[in-house]
Amino acid sequence: MRIPSCHMEIEQIFLQLEQQDSRSICITSTNSGEGVSSLAQALTERHLLAGYRTLLVDLNLQNPSLIPLSLIPSDTDVAETNSHYLTFSQHNSVVLSGLAVPTNKAEIVELRQPKNLKKRIDTWLKEFDKVIIDASSVSQLNTNNIPAQTIAGCCESTLMVILSGQTLQTEFKDALEKLEHHNANIIGHVFNDKYQPSLKNEICREIQRLSFLPKKISTRLIAIVQRNRFLSTVV
Known part of the structure; x- marks a missing residue:
């Protein structure tokens, strides 16, 4: 999933x-699949837009997302180059x-040695x-x-991604302890609400459950809720 670098949430993190x-930033999570790579790439793009020479380093060996540009098949739209620092994101096609x-x-x-x-x-x-740095999840500890x-x-700052409604509190606390034990400077937690319904959707679902309401009225109420700008910003 690609997160546009112009999103307000990305702007706030930036x-x-x-x-x-912070010059060196580690992005990790408790478990895999919580959205670390998507956030890392969005923040890289945002820093590039700000004029920073920004390098995205993929150290997530369990779920790599970058391919050296020299390895991209010649029939793609990506131009050939010998640059050592150009990569192609196989998730976002950028x-x-x-x-x-x-x-x-x-x-x-x-690199396992600090x-x-x-x-x-x-x-x-x-x-x-x-x-x-796009890091693996804390729970993925293997040779x-x-x-x-x-x-x-080894980084100046660390961001942790949390998949709302999926990551267990006990797992998260254990991950925090491991990071703090290695003197990680955790400056923030980013909540991924991919599986967390918004307030607007919750209200619409509750309206649909009101069986005593005539269909015409419930449909009209749902339409009003869907058009509400304030509810679109509340999770």
């Missing part, structure tokens, strides 16, 4: 990051300045104003991945 003056997940086993093992990862981030920051808590501990 402004908060501006206040923190070209971004980024780095795809490492495929070399030795490099993965190297001091090595920190040096790599510092190297990227010599060429870019901002580095945004084939780079732990999210390691990445968070």
Whole structure:
């Protein structure tokens, strides 16, 4: 799912990051599938629009989203290039300045060491104003991945994505403890309301359940609720 970089929610997150003056940003979640990659790409686009040289680094080995542009088939609309920092988002079909997940086993093992990862981030920051890292979820801790808590501990700021109505409170607390144990600077939590019905939809559903109302009246009430601008902004 692509999140437009012009969305008000993205703007609010961008402004908060501006206040923190964060140059390296880790985005993670408790479990996989909570929307980390979508948020990371939207924030990368927003920083690019602001004039920042921004690098999106894909370190989510369990669910990679970026492909090196040189690996894109020649029959696509993407122009050929030798640039080391151009990648193609297979989820959103956009070209971004980024780095795809490492495929070399030795490099993965190297980046699992905090001091090595920190040096790599510092190297990227010599060429870019901002580095945004798409990390795996905290719960995905295995030998084939780079732990999210390691990445968070090496970045100046960390954002956590929470899938409303799906992420368990106990899981979230456990993830927070792991991140804090690695000295992660958690500056905010972003709630993904993909499965969380809006207030407007809840009201419409309740109106439909009022069986004693004539069909004509219930249809009219639902239409009024659907047109209400205020209810469209309330979750």
